[in-house]
Amino acid sequence: MKVIEFYDVSFSYNSSEVLSDLNLGIGRGEFVAVLGPNGAGKSTMLRLILGLLKPTKGTVKVLGYNAFDERDKFVGRVGYLPQREEILLEAPLTVSQVIKLPLLARGKKVGDSKLREALSMVGLDGFGDKLFSELSGGQQQKVLLARALISDPEILLLDEPFNGVDVPSQEKIVEVLAEMSSKGKTVVAVVHNINPLLHNIDRVVLLNRRIIAAGKPNEVFSEENIIKAYGTSIPIVICEEGFTHPLYGDYHG
Numbered sequence: 001m002k003v004i005e006f007y008d009v010s011f012s013y014n015s016s017e018v019l020s021d022l023n024l025g026i027g028r029g030e031f032v033a034v035l036g037p038n039g040a041g042k043s044t045m046l047r048l049i050l051g052l053l054k055p056t057k058g059t060v061k062v063l064g065y066n067a068f069d070e071r072d073k074f075v076g077r078v079g080y081l082p083q084r085e086e087i088l089l090e091a092p093l094t095v096s097q098v099i100k101l102p103l104l105a106r107g108k109k110v111g112d113s114k115l116r117e118a119l120s121m122v123g124l125d126g127f128g129d130k131l132f133s134e135l136s137g138g139q140q141q142k143v144l145l146a147r148a149l150i151s152d153p154e155i156l157l158l159d160e161p162f163n164g165v166d167v168p169s170q171e172k173i174v175e176v177l178a179e180m181s182s183k184g185k186t187v188v189a190v191v192h193n194i195n196p197l198l199h200n201i202d203r204v205v206l207l208n209r210r211i212i213a214a215g216k217p218n219e220v221f222s223e224e225n226i227i228k229a230y231g232t233s234i235p236i237v238i239c240e241e242g243f244t245h246p247l248y249g250d251y252h253g
């Protein structure tokens, strides 16, 4: 069963089209990475799935509902880790408050044991009373992941989960996502560097305004597709386990 569906979807901010004719279906339990250059439309694609934007053409469906028109029917079943949330850095909120906020806003209570469980999943036991703004970037990212996980969502959407995150924290995040995926949750992660996730994902979607290619990393990362997406070639390395890694930046080793 497809839990996220794009049918001929285009989207424009004002008059400039940033996504054109997307057709894509993501199945229950799939772990998908969305990759592409700056400005490719990756965050916009996540916002369309969340029903925060209305397609200028076509339809996005989530769990069988029209994402924009029926957002309230599925939003509680979707966890979201946004790319930036400056507002949280300005307000003197504790980690517990940051995690509880979206559920409280929907009129749901959050028990202390649920909160402790979510913090423990991301390796932040005992962090509940600390001020969010005083945590490191990587710790903040893990708090936002705990927040996305606390409602036990069926679909998890992540926008740049590794932003400002060191390698051990990156590994912790990958471990949590892989565990979610093994439990049958659908995970869609927008990333610039796919290498930390490459061994765990089922499919990669290479995006630059259009879907350039979607499939297994070894099929998608051809010289031709990479040039179409990035406008330049990127070295490719095949690791000992046979995975094709684009070498932009780092490599898992």
Ligand SMILES: Nc1ncnc2c1ncn2[C@@H]1O[C@H](COP(=O)(O)OP(=O)(O)OP(=O)(O)O)[C@@H](O)[C@H]1O
Binding pocket: 013, 014, 018, 036, 037, 038, 039, 040, 041, 042, 043, 044, 045
């Ligand atoms: N609110 C907005 N109003 C107008 N244009 C926008 C808005 N948000 C994004 N854009 C434009 O839409 C295009 C796609 O942006 P988007 O943030 O979806 O790309 P992205 O692939 O996530 O980029 P990045 O990798 O840099 O985060 C960009 O050209 C951006 O300038």
